[in-house]
Amino acid sequence: MRRRLFALCLALGCGVAGPARAVDLESEEGYALVRQMLSRSQTEREAAAQALIEAGDRTLVAALVDSIFYTPREQRDALYAVLASLTGESLTGYYDWVEYVGAHESPRPKPGYANFKVAAFAQIDARYREIFYSGAPVRLRLEEIVSGGVPVAGIPALDNPPTIKARKARYLAEDELVFGVELGGEARAYPVRFLSWHEMANDELGGEPITLSFCTLCGSGIVYSGITVTGENLTFDTSGLLYRSNKLMLDRETRSLWSNLTGSPVVGRMVASGASLEVLPSTLTTWGDWRERHPRTTTLDLEGVRSSVDPRFSFDYSPGAADRARRGVAFPVWLKNERLDRNAEIYALRIGRSAKAYPLDRLFAERLVNDSFAGRSLVLIADEASQSVRAYDSGGRIFESASRDEAIDAEGIRWKIGESSLVPVSVDSEFGPLERLAGHVAFWFGWYAFYPQSEVYE
Numbered sequence: 178m179r180r181r182l183f184a185l186c187l188a189l190g191c192g193v194a195g196p197a198r199a200v201d202l203e204s205e206e207g208y209a210l211v212r213q214m215l216s217r218s219q220t221e222r223e224a225a226a227q228a229l230i231e232a233g234d235r236t237l238v239a240a241l242v243d244s245i246f247y248t249p250r251e252q253r254d255a256l257y258a259v260l261a262s263l264t265g266e267s268l269t270g271y272y273d274w275v276e277y278v279g280a281h282e283s284p285r286p287k288p289g290y291a292n293f294k295v296a297a298f299a300q301i302d303a304r305y306r307e308i309f310y311s312g313a314p315v316r317l318r319l320e321e322i323v324s325g326g327v328p329v330a331g332i333p334a335l336d337n338p339p340t341i342k343a344r345k346a347r348y349l350a351e352d353e354l355v356f357g358v359e360l361g362g363e364a365r366a367y368p369v370r371f372l373s374w375h376e377m378a379n380d381e382l383g384g385e386p387i388t389l390s391f392c393t394l395c396g397s398g399i400v401y402s403g404i405t406v407t408g409e410n411l412t413f414d415t416s417g418l419l420y421r422s423n424k425l426m427l428d429r430e431t432r433s434l435w436s437n438l439t440g441s442p443v444v445g446r447m448v449a450s451g452a453s454l455e456v457l458p459s460t461l462t463t464w465g466d467w468r469e470r471h472p473r474t475t476t477l478d479l480e481g482v483r484s485s486v487d488p489r490f491s492f493d494y495s496p497g498a499a500d501r502a503r504r505g506v507a508f509p510v511w512l513k514n515e516r517l518d519r520n521a522e523i524y525a526l527r528i529g530r531s532a533k534a535y536p537l538d539r540l541f542a543e544r545l546v547n548d549s550f551a552g553r554s555l556v557l558i559a560d561e562a563s564q565s566v567r568a569y570d571s572g573g574r575i576f577e578s579a580s581r582d583e584a585i586d587a588e589g590i591r592w593k594i595g596e597s598s599l600v601p602v603s604v605d606s607e608f609g610p611l612e613r614l615a616g617h618v619a620f621w622f623g624w625y626a627f628y629p630q631s632e633v634y635e
Contacts, residue, residue: 208237210237226259235264239286241263242271242274246297246324280511314448314449315443325508332374334412334415336380339482340475343473346464354368354369355367355462356391356398356400357471364473365380366477373499374490376392377413377426381403386403386404388402394423396620396623405447411429413429422507422510422626431446456615458613461617522538524566526614545558554572574586574588583602
């Protein structure tokens with residue numbers, strides 16, 4: 178196998194530039210050869226390829242895979258030949274090799290990889306050097322972080338976006354999807370059409386700072402408190418980087434990277450702080466249903482948002498425009514499970530360290546689900562007409578039916594379906610409200626890549 182692959186490299190011209198150099202495995206020389214593979218000179222690339230194949234240093238695989246992204250397609254064959262020689266795998270695509278690196282933790286890259294990685298990212302945006310500074314704490318495998326092809330804040334966040342009252346939002350159709358949030362008695366709808374372009378909104382609602390983070394690749398729109406559990410007040414940008422096809426958020430205050438799906442810092446100063454982001458209740462639903470439930474709601478002002486965004490972006494804010502522009506865009510995920518279809522939509526819940534996925538089609542078919550999870554009893558209420566799901570701690574109560582606005586338990590007590598809790602309809606009820614659990618919709622593949630231990634409702 179190795180002899181055949183070496184012959185392939187020779188056929189590609191890797192051996193015509195003179196004798197190969199030995200790689201010193203205890204120095205930076207290996208990474209220097211990988212960098213040489215990015216040279217504009219074919220002669221230099223060929224010499225580097227020959228030296229890498231002869232050295233057989235598998236600790237350089239991750240750096241070589243990173244290099245594919247920055248290499249023109251017509252120049253990638255030599256890289257593929259080197260990788261094939263080092264691994265024995267005949268893969269011929271960047272995404273395939275990224276998945277290979279994800280699935281193979283050994284051997285780990287030797288010292289110098291972080292410097293190589295940051296230098297590669299800096300070709301897109303020099304500010305990545307501020308994020309991956311020397312000694313920066315890292316909570317995940319650096320090898321699995323990939324570029325999405327855009328610079329820091331290259332997808333501009335919405336900051337305190339201009340809003341209007343519901344009656345003035347004539348641009349919104351009744352069946353258009355929105356992220357609905359209610360805090361401190363104030364309700365707001367964030368149309369998906371805006372978040373599909375901006376992927377991040379930093380706002381204030383009910384006197385509380387919030388961040389709505391939407392990873393379009395994973396279908397995960399999550400509302401986080403803008404104040405961490407350790408008290409830091411943060412605002413966020415899109416970093417332009419991904420981990421297992423999930424966006425990494427960048428806080429502006431400390432320049433730390435955070436995971437969209439976990440709400441935890443993964444690179445930078447905040448990793449060692451013990452901080453995390455609290456998920457707040459939100460509802461993905463139709464504009465018509467949200468407005469009817471919350472007649473005093475506000476929503477985003479189409480013209481106001483359009484005029485507040487840098488005109489160089491020229492976003493088309495019509496429904497579905499962002500999805501059409503992004504059609505076919507995908508990023509690799511190595512940790513997979515076929516229990517559900519890859520892009521099956523699930524309602525995702527986390528309680529402590531436990532995770533559970535509820536397929537949306539099951540929830541819409543059953544409408545009312547009594548369940549137990551992570552030591553708690555809960556009830557999920559789904560409505561296919563409005564595409565909404567809400568989950569509550571049932572306090573051990575069993576619910577038997579649900580309409581659009583109310584749920585009835587086994588004792589015949591009626592409960593009003595609210596954004597923060599289930600509340601007894603009777604004002605003189607001896608029972609208090611039942612707490613809303615903060616869940617969100619996501620694609621199965623994205624959820625499983627982060628929570629492979631996740632239970633699945635069946």
